[in-house]
Amino acid sequence: MVAEQVEMKKSGPGAARDGPGLSILVGKAKEVIQQAIVDPLTYLANWGRIYSLWPVHLETACCSIEFGAVSGPRFDCERYGILEAFGSLRQCDLVVVHGTVTRKMAPRLRWIYDQMPEPKYCIAMGACSITGGVYFDSYNVLPGVDQVVPVDVYVPGCPPRPEELIDAFLLLQDKIRKQKIR
């Protein structure tokens, strides 16, 4: 591949003046920097983010019972690095929307989401937070929480089993593993 590019550079205009070696180095500088610095840094940063996903303690509806089960010793999502951060919103990476979000709660949810530092992720848990669920034609229930915050993973169910929520955490970790540093 290098030989081909040398050939191309030689045949291109202005290639003879700079010499082949410098042209190759300058032309491939972006790839070299990418492979030498950015990729390891991305891997490291993503590795750190994957195993310290701290959800906000925000319980809007009854799906929080299932989340309690997930946090408890039987399903124990802490072994994947998911541990509820009770201290401050500034320590949180993840907001799990537990079920129904009313129109009165929607500005509060956005307010909480805006206070979290980047990068931040959102999981919509339960039928109510995806489409409104059984309250889809109610006067005060939001038909889908993705009108307010960007959602990464949807977890259907009413309520979802704890295994499904753990599966959503693993999906989110896969998504973070593939993301690029900005």
Add this chain to the structure above:
Amino acid sequence: MSAPPAKTELRQEEKAILEALSSKLGSRITVAYSKPNRIKIIVSPIDLIEVATCARDDLHFDQCANVTGTDFPKDKQIEVTYHLGSIEGAGLRRIILAIACRVPSATPELPSLIEVYPSVNYHEREQAEMLGLVFKGHPNLSRFLLPEDWNDIPPMLKAYRLPGRLEGE
């Protein structure tokens, strides 16, 4: 296992309540129905406070458990029902006395019962917000349960339509 027989006969306590109501208030009340453990009477808004005071002092219904409201668009009326219960009264523990009061939808004003039963404070606030009622004498009828930026007719009225949904209906 056979179902227990339906209790339709009034007990002694319900009969006593009906007699006391008719003797004390006479023609100002209308008994909508009287079933075991539940009696519903209809009064006009003018007599509401007097009937409630009578129910509290003479009939020993010492608490107001709930206040409900219903919209009747065909009659152009809104019905407000006070569900009274009793804790102290002898033999009244299971009985609920419902005092219903109908007001026209155009001017939905009725006196507040907060002087008689202080516990109706939040219930009346909720009904005022959900049905657009005005309880005269209530100390605080400000925004309670709906979102702060609510800009529509009260949602429990039958004329309310969800914006953006169910257009054909």
